[in-house]
Amino acid sequence: MTEQRILIISHGHPDHSKGGAEVAAYNLFKEYERQGLDTVFLARTDHPSHGGSAFSTINSDKEILFHTHMSDFFLFQSGCKKHVWQEFRALLQRYRPTVVHFHHYIHMGLELIREVRNTLPNTRIVVTLHEYLAICANNGQMVKPGKQMKLCYKSSPTECARCFPERSAADFFLREKYIKSIFNLVDMFVSPSYFLIDRYKAWGIPEEKMVMIENGQPETETPEPRQLAEGEGRGRFAFFGQINPFKGVDVLLEAFKLLPEDFQEKVHLDIHGANLQGQTEEFQEKIHRLLEDLGDLVTLHGSYESHEIGRLMEQADWLIIPSVWWENSPMVIQEAFNHGVPLIGSDIGGMAEKIVHNINGIHFRKNNPLSLSKVIEKVSGFKGKWDVLAGSIIKPITVSDCARAHLSDIY
Incomplete structure (x- = not known):
C-alpha cells in the first residue's frame, strides 16, 4: 500500500x-x-x-x-x-x-x-x-x-x-x-x-x-452487571447526550410521570446531558417543570467527559434513546453495547437499525410517552428480560x- x-x-x-x-x-x-x-x-x-x-x-x-x-x-x-x-x-x-x-x-x-x-x-x-x-x-x-x-x-x-x-x-x-x-x-x-x-x-x-x-469503540472489558440489593430489580435507567427538543428528553420525562405510583418507587432515571441552557426559554421551562414534578425520581447530572462514560454506564441497567428525529448512528448506542447495557430506543431511523427489537434492546413508538412508559414498566417488572437482552449484546467494532x-x- x-x-x-x-x-x-x-x-x-x-x-x-x-x-x-x-x-x-x-x-x-x-x-x-x-x-x-x-x-x-x-x-x-x-x-x-x-x-x-x-x-x-x-x-x-x-x-x-x-x-x-x-x-x-x-x-x-x-x-x-x-x-x-x-x-x-x-x-x-x-x-x-x-x-x-x-x-x-x-x-x-x-x-x-x-x-x-x-x-x-x-x-x-x-x-x-x-x-x-x-x-x-x-x-x-x-x-x-x-x-x-x-x-x-x-x-x-x-x-x-x-x-x-x-x-x-x-x-x-x-x-x-x-x-x-x-x-x-x-x-x-x-x-x-x-x-x-x-x-x-x-x-x-x-x-x-x-x-x-x-x-x-475503544477496547474494553464488559463490566460485571450492577450489583443488586436484596429484592431490587433492574430499575436504573439512564440518558446520555444533548438536551434539546430533537433528543426527546421531554418525552422521556413525561413517560416517567405516566408510570404507576408503585413502579415509580422501584425505578430511577439519571440524565447525563448538557446544553439545556442553550435551548429556547419555552423548552427550558418545560424541562424544569417536568423535573420539578418528578422530584427524586430523576437526577439531572449535567455534562460528562468521554473518559467517564464507562463508570457512569456501569451504574445503569438500561439506557434510553428517546430521540424524535431519525438519528444516524448515535455513538451512545455503541458505547452502551461496549459496556453490556441493553437499550430502549425510538422505533425509527438508525436507532431501529442498531437496536434490534427483543434481541439487544426494546423499541417504543417515537415521540410517544405512553408507549415508552409501558416499556419501562414491562422491563422493570419482568426480572428475566434484562438477562436475555444483555446476554445477546454483541461487542461493537473497535x-x-x-x-x-x-x-x-x-x-
Whole structure:
C-alpha cells in the first residue's frame, strides 16, 4: 500500500465539543497515530485565536485548531473566504496529504472540499456523513418545523419550501444543485448506518460511492452487571447526550410521570446531558417543570467527559434513546453495547437499525410517552428480560477495526 499522509477534518475538537461525530473523528486520528501513520487532525473552533491567526495548535503540532466560521448556513458557505483560498490552501500545500477525510463541513464551509480538489487534484477525498444536512435545511433533522415534530420521509424543493415559506422552491432547487456539485468532487462517502445511506441514495448520491463503516469503540472489558440489593430489580435507567427538543428528553420525562405510583418507587432515571441552557426559554421551562414534578425520581447530572462514560454506564441497567428525529448512528448506542447495557430506543431511523427489537434492546413508538412508559414498566417488572437482552449484546467494532476498514477499503 502506498504510504499515506492523512488529514482528518472535524467541525470540532473533543476538548471543546463533546459530540459523537467529533469523538469518532478524533478516535480515528489517534488510532492512525498509534499505528505510526503520518496524520494531522484539523478541528474547527469558535474560540478566539491568538493574534488573529486562522490556525493554532492544541496538545501537539499534529492537532490544529481552525479559527473560522460560516456566514451562510443555507448553502454552507464560509464566512471568511480568505481562510479557504489562502490559509487552508497553504496548509494543504505544506502537508500535501494523500487523503483528506472530512468528518463534517458545517461551521467551516463546503468550499473546503473544492479547495482540496483544486489544490491537490490527485488527493483522495472522503466524507463521513453524520446526518442529513445536505438534504434538509431544518438542521439536517428531516423533521418538519413546528411543535409536532412531524417526520419528513423524502425531500423535494416544493416540500422544503412549504417548511420554509420565506424561501421559494427555486431556492431549494438551486441549493440542491450547488451541494451536489461539491459532492461530485468526493471520491467516497462513509456512513455509520445503512439507513443514512438509503436516504442519500434516494437523494441522488450514487450507491457505489457510499460504504457503511460503524464508528469504532475503544477496547474494553464488559463490566460485571450492577450489583443488586436484596429484592431490587433492574430499575436504573439512564440518558446520555444533548438536551434539546430533537433528543426527546421531554418525552422521556413525561413517560416517567405516566408510570404507576408503585413502579415509580422501584425505578430511577439519571440524565447525563448538557446544553439545556442553550435551548429556547419555552423548552427550558418545560424541562424544569417536568423535573420539578418528578422530584427524586430523576437526577439531572449535567455534562460528562468521554473518559467517564464507562463508570457512569456501569451504574445503569438500561439506557434510553428517546430521540424524535431519525438519528444516524448515535455513538451512545455503541458505547452502551461496549459496556453490556441493553437499550430502549425510538422505533425509527438508525436507532431501529442498531437496536434490534427483543434481541439487544426494546423499541417504543417515537415521540410517544405512553408507549415508552409501558416499556419501562414491562422491563422493570419482568426480572428475566434484562438477562436475555444483555446476554445477546454483541461487542461493537473497535477503533482499530474501524481504522483498518478505512485504510484497506476507502483510502
